[in-house]
Amino acid sequence: MRARTLGQVEKVTPTLSKSERIRQLAKEGVSTADIARTLGIRYQHAYKVLKDAGRTSIPKPKLSKPAKPILPKSILLASGFVVAAEWKLIDADTIVLSTALPKCEGVYAFSIDNVIQYVGVATMGLAKRIYFYAKPGISQRTSLRLNSVIRELLATGKSIEILYATPDHMEWNGLPVHGSAGLELGLIKTYSLPWNQRSSK
Template sequence: MEITKADQIRALAADGLEVAEIARRLGIRYQHAYNVLTGGNRPASLSDVVVPVHVASKPFKSPLPVDTLIAGGFTLASRWVLSADGDLVLDMPVPKAVGVYSFVKDGFAIYVGVATVGIHKRLYTYGKPGGSQRTNIRLNGFLKEELSQSRSIDIYVATPPDLEWNGLPVHGAAGLELGLISKYMLPWNMRSAR
């Protein structure tokens, strides 16, 4: 059985995926997916393309539930909130230790990062990004947008130990971050989409 690209877009949206993730999964432009879902003007040449159901542009990754994080040793450390001035701040202090952090919305991880300089310092840079810090600026915008819609963003952290493999050092936090990004769909991690 074959279905149109538009049918695939609608099916993924019905499964709860956001427009950006639908576009990444199907290998199409964001605007095309958005137009299909909003009834906007969509180019006939794209919406009428028929593709086999069994063809996937990328391997499927499952979402990362907060329960999986907790079972793996993550703990709730803080929440992102907007100050009265509209600044991004934490509602509780976070650990200064090196580790991995995850932003969680509606029970699922949306971003995972490693803090090699310490979790406190790393999260501070999201609230006060420098002019050349593209990732910090991007995530600052995402967080402010979500919080302006009264959604909460929880921060879970883990501090895995460093290990050794065949006499060589292995950075536990960096390995955990990479493993999570490789295995799970994390919409705000650009590397997760690859």
């Protein structure tokens, strides 16, 4: 039933008790705040009456965010990313790269079954950043978390590829824009990346 306008609210039968009028207005789709304002009563009074009656407000439809699409590896390859290496499991606690990565800064991605799982930026250089996933420090929470994920998946026989790209820096109205940082954030905001905690927001 559609919510009533304030003009319609004023036509509620005046012979009803105040509590009955509160419940009737709520039943007609009027919000608790509008009920209090129209009847000249405190919000808490209207709220208590509706709460005692098992109804405190008009249910509002939830606006769900559209689901983000997955990021196929093919999209990154077509845009200039290259497959650089794979993660390899040496023993239960040790992972290494199949090939060394370059020392330049850039954006990297982890791919499983041709779908990107994680995207990151290596401002300190790709080789150094990826090294911390293999040997994470005690305070590096993301590296520790992904090290565990990678080891567990490799133990099940999964193949995990590492891609990277080195986008150019740009300018916006004369101001510097970091190419790698901007690309990383753009991918995280646009696509569903299961290992990126920011991607779910």
